[in-house]
Amino acid sequence: MVDYTLIRKDVIKRQTVVEGVLELQSPLRIGVGKAGGFDPASTVRDTVLKDAGGTPVIPGSSWKGVFRSTGERILRSKNVTVCSGVGKDYCLNNFRKYDDFQRSLSRDVAEAMKIFWDYTCLNCKVFGTMSVIGAVKFLDSRAIDFKLGTRTMVAISRTEGAAARGALVQVEFVEPGSKFTFKFIGTNLPNYTIGYLLTIMKTIHDGVTQIGGHKSRGFGFVKFGELRLLDLGEKKIGDEDVKVSAPDEIKGEGDKFFEQVKPFVEAFNGAKVPYPIH
Numbered sequence: 001m002v003d004y005t006l007i008r009k010d011v012i013k014r015q016t017v018v019e020g021v022l023e024l025q026s027p028l029r030i031g032v033g034k035a036g037g038f039d040p041a042s043t044v045r046d047t048v049l050k051d052a053g054g055t056p057v058i059p060g061s062s063w064k065g066v067f068r069s070t071g072e073r074i075l076r077s078k079n080v081t082v083c084s085g086v087g088k089d090y091c092l093n094n095f096r097k098y099d100d101f102q103r104s105l106s107r108d109v110a111e112a113m114k115i116f117w118d119y120t121c122l123n124c125k126v127f128g129t130m131s132v133i134g135a136v137k138f139l140d141s142r143a144i145d146f147k148l149g150t151r152t153m154v155a156i157s158r159t160e161g162a163a164a165r166g167a168l169v170q171v172e173f174v175e176p177g178s179k180f181t182f183k184f185i186g187t188n189l190p191n192y193t194i195g196y197l198l199t200i201m202k203t204i205h206d207g208v209t210q211i212g213g214h215k216s217r218g219f220g221f222v223k224f225g226e227l228r229l230l231d232l233g234e235k236k237i238g239d240e241d242v243k244v245s246a247p248d249e250i251k252g253e254g255d256k257f258f259e260q261v262k263p264f265v266e267a268f269n270g271a272k273v274p275y276p277i278h
């Protein structure tokens with residue numbers, strides 16, 4: 001009998017919280033999207049996403065996207081089967097199990113669990129997929145100390161795919177040195193999965209992964225400051241998990257934090273991911 005705890009939502013055996021602050025090393029640009037981009041009250045045409053009080057935010061959904069796509073790159077480099085989760089490229093569809101899964105959900109939950117376990121990758125399990133929520137939830141990051149700047153750029157028309165006859169647009173961004181909160185909560189994560197998420201965070205911290213828009217212009221480099229990992233509950237989840245000896249709470253500044261959480265990263269490096277089967 002396979003231990004499906006990682007994908008179970010009906011029990012909570014472990015909760016893992018990683019929280020802290022991050023500091024921008026370069027301008028950051030999280031736009032509000034096409035519809036809301038025009039601010040009639042200012043000459044700035046293309047504003048950054050802010051909450052109702054005017055504080056810049058990085059939505060949890062953006063973090064999920066960054067973590068998933070970075071994780072995909074890491075897993076592919078290890079020859080682990082993984083989907084992109086974009087459009088029709090998701091595991092249940094790729095393995096032609098989506099209809100079976102949906103049918104079994106109402107008839108036989110144990111069967112649904114088996115299908116989902118066998119025919120989804122680590123990213124589908126951790127970040128979620130069609131009609132199934134993931135095991136990790138990213139909270140919105142809020143600026144706690146920030147400055148806004150603007151830069152004039154050439155507008156690119158998405159429909160024509162070319163610079164729209166040299167039209168200039170004032171693009172707003174959050175200035176380097178600004179700080180944001182950061183937090184995710186994982187439920188029933190095996191040690192190797194905690195190590196996986198920390199490996200992804202390290203690529204952001206090391207400047208290998210950028211966040212937000214205008215990456216080619218050098219935007220979106222961030223470093224983590226003070227971080228805390230709080231890990232409560234069982235210390236091994238699932239048959240395939242790798243043992244780790246680490247305290248319930250690990251606190252430290254950036255590089256020191258990543259040094260202390262190495263046992264989790266080693267668990268990830270040493271894990272054999274037994275799914276999807278094919």
Ligand SMILES: [Zn+2]
Nearest residue numbers: 083091121124
């Ligand atoms: Zn997948």
